[in-house]
Amino acid sequence: MATTTKKSVYFQGMRDGAPFLLVVGPFALLFGVVATEAGLNVYETLAFSIVVIAGAAQFTALQLLTENVPTVIVLASALAVNLRMAMYSASLTPYIGAAPIGWRALAAYFTIDQSYALSIVKFENEPYLTLAQRYAYFFGIVTLMIPGWYAMTVVGALVGKSIPPEYALDFAVPITFIAMIAPALRSVAHVAAAMVSVMLALCFTWVPYNLGLLIAAFGAMMIGARVELIMTRKAAL
Amino acid sequence: MIDRVDLWIVIIGLGLGSFGLRFVFTGIIGDRTLPEWVLRHLRYTAVAVLPALVAPLVVWPSATNGDLDPARLLAAAAALIVGYVSRNILASILSGAAVLYLGLYLF
Numbered sequence: 001m002a003t004t005t006k007k008s009v010y011f012q013g014m015r016d017g018a019p020f021l022l023v024v025g026p027f028a029l030l031f032g033v034v035a036t037e038a039g040l041n042v043y044e045t046l047a048f049s050i051v052v053i054a055g056a057a058q059f060t061a062l063q064l065l066t067e068n069v070p071t072v073i074v075l076a077s078a079l080a081v082n083l084r085m086a087m088y089s090a091s092l093t094p095y096i097g098a099a100p101i102g103w104r105a106l107a108a109y110f111t112i113d114q115s116y117a118l119s120i121v122k123f124e125n126e127p128y129l130t131l132a133q134r135y136a137y138f139f140g141i142v143t144l145m146i147p148g149w150y151a152m153t154v155v156g157a158l159v160g161k162s163i164p165p166e167y168a169l170d171f172a173v174p175i176t177f178i179a180m181i182a183p184a185l186r187s188v189a190h191v192a193a194a195m196v197s198v199m200l201a202l203c204f205t206w207v208p209y210n211l212g213l214l215i216a217a218f219g220a221m222m223i224g225a226r227v228e229l230i231m232t233r234k235a236a237l
Numbered sequence: 238m239i240d241r242v243d244l245w246i247v248i249i250g251l252g253l254g255s256f257g258l259r260f261v262f263t264g265i266i267g268d269r270t271l272p273e274w275v276l277r278h279l280r281y282t283a284v285a286v287l288p289a290l291v292a293p294l295v296v297w298p299s300a301t302n303g304d305l306d307p308a309r310l311l312a313a314a315a316a317l318i319v320g321y322v323s324r325n326i327l328a329s330i331l332s333g334a335a336v337l338y339l340g341l342y343l344f
Contacts, residue, residue, distance in 0.1 A: 023326050039238055044248075051252030056283070060290055061247050065239045074247050079254045081286045087279040089262040097263050108260035170300040171309055171337055175316045177291045179329035182320025184284050193281045194288045201289035202296060216289035217282070224281030225274070 009133045013118070013140020020114045024145050025152045027055050030172055032156020034059065037169060038066045042157040049153040053112060053146065056180060057081045059173055069210045077213050088116040095123040095134055103135060110142045188231055193224030308340025 028049065035045040040062075052058050061078040069077075088111050096107055119138045123129065129137070163169060185191050197220035204212030295313045297303040316333030320326065 026327065026330070040244070044244065048248050051248050052255055054251075054255050056287060057251060057255060060286075061251055063290070063294075065244065065247060071243050071246050071250075074243075075250045075254065077286070077290075078247070078251050079258070080282065081290075082251075082255050082258050083279060083282040083286075085255060085258040086261050087276065087282070089259050089264075090276065090279075093262045101264065104263045105260060108263055109256060111259040168300065168309075168337060168341060170298065171294075171312060172334075174291050174294045174309075174313060175330055175333035175337070177287050178295075178313055178316040178333065179320050179326045181284060181287050181291070182317050182329055183324040183326060185321055190281065190284045194284045197285050197288040198292040201292045205293055213286070213289050217286040220285035220289065221278050221281045224285060225277040228277055228280070 006132050006136045009129070010136040010140040010143075013122075013137040014143050015140075016118050016122075017114065017141035017143070017145050020118075020145055021148050024055075024114065024149050027176065028149045028152035029156040030176060031055060031058055031062075032153045032158070033160035033163065033169060034156075034173060035062055035153075036157050036160030037163075038062055040157070042154060045157040046150065046154055049150055053109070053149060054082050054085070056177070059176065063173055064210060067210070073209045073211065073214075077210065077217075080214060080217050084113075085111060088120075091120060092116065092123075095120075096131070096138070099131055099135060107135065107138055110138070110146060112142075112145075114145060115141045187228070189224045189227040192227045193220040196220045196223040308337055308344050311340050312337035 031049065032045055035048065036042075040048070048058055048062075052061075057078040060081045061074050064074040064077055089108065092107070092111070096104065099107075115138060118141050119134070122137055123134060181194060185194060197216050200216035200219045201212060204215050206212070207215065291313075295309060296305065298306050298309050300306075301309075312333045315336035316329045319332040320329030323329065
């Protein structure tokens with residue numbers, strides 16, 4: 001497909017990214033609602049979504065802020081949720097690392113679960129794409145998704161206050177997190193990590209400053225990595 | 238009430254930190270690859286952190302002052318099962334919400 005132009009790859013990215021608006025939109029809406037429930041105004045809520053653009057980390061930070069956890073622990077926990085972004089960055093580097101620094105910085109800002117997942121599959125399957133075409137595809141994916149993320153955050157923040165407590169919105173955050181975890185349980189190692197994470201978190205709630213969360217997270221990461229090693233060794237036999 | 242200074246420290250700190258994590262390899266390391274053991278641990282960050290955050294919220298919900306609540310427990314189970322089977326985030330959220338409201342209505 002030597003005829004693939006930069007423009008057509010861009011629109012391909014836009015088309016491939018469009019269905020994810022259905023995931024990103026409600027998620028952003030929910031963040032807007034939960035943030036106003038926590039006492040943030042529309043501008044603060046939107047600033048959160050623009051500066052951070054990482055749903056899971058934003059929900060984590062917000063939840064811990066409402067629990068009056070020390071700021072350092074809030075930051076450490078929310079950044080731990082975002083550690084996977086470093087993995088995305090590492091895995092994208094061979095494909096987009098040769099571009100000028102400005103492009104790489106822009107791509108870094110737009111690296112979210114969906115843009116990473118779609119583009120890495122495309123780059124692996126179509127190794128003949130030029131550097132410019134890869135960037136065109138990547139920016140195509142986020143063209144609808146990121147403005148959608150900002151806009152739905154504002155909508156959520158605006159309607160949030162009008163939702164009465166009978167709607168049990170306190171439980172929107174746990175359900176949303178579970179909805180993100182469940183599809184990520186791809187292997188025995190992932191399931192083992194998640195189970196250890198739950199057990200350690202419940203055992204260590206007594207630890208001050210919410211450090212139980214970080215203990216559970218590191219324990220679970222080690223278990224996940226260990227189980228993966230055991231499973232690959234078994235498969236090799 | 239969330240302290241405004243804390244809020245802005247978190248927003249800006251989290252923004253810079255997240256950008257740093259996204260930029261660390263594309264921006265700085267270039268085409269060198271990470272040791273396999275680091276990648277192996279990074280693969281499990283999401284499933285290691287998020288369940289630890291959720292578990293206490295499910296078992297001891299703040300809305301019931303920390304008492305175990307059957308409606309919330311069932312809703313969490315529904316979201317987990319539907320999400321695992323369908324691999325669909327939206328379907329998982331919707332079924333969790335449906336079971337929660339049904340449970341709150343019944344119990």
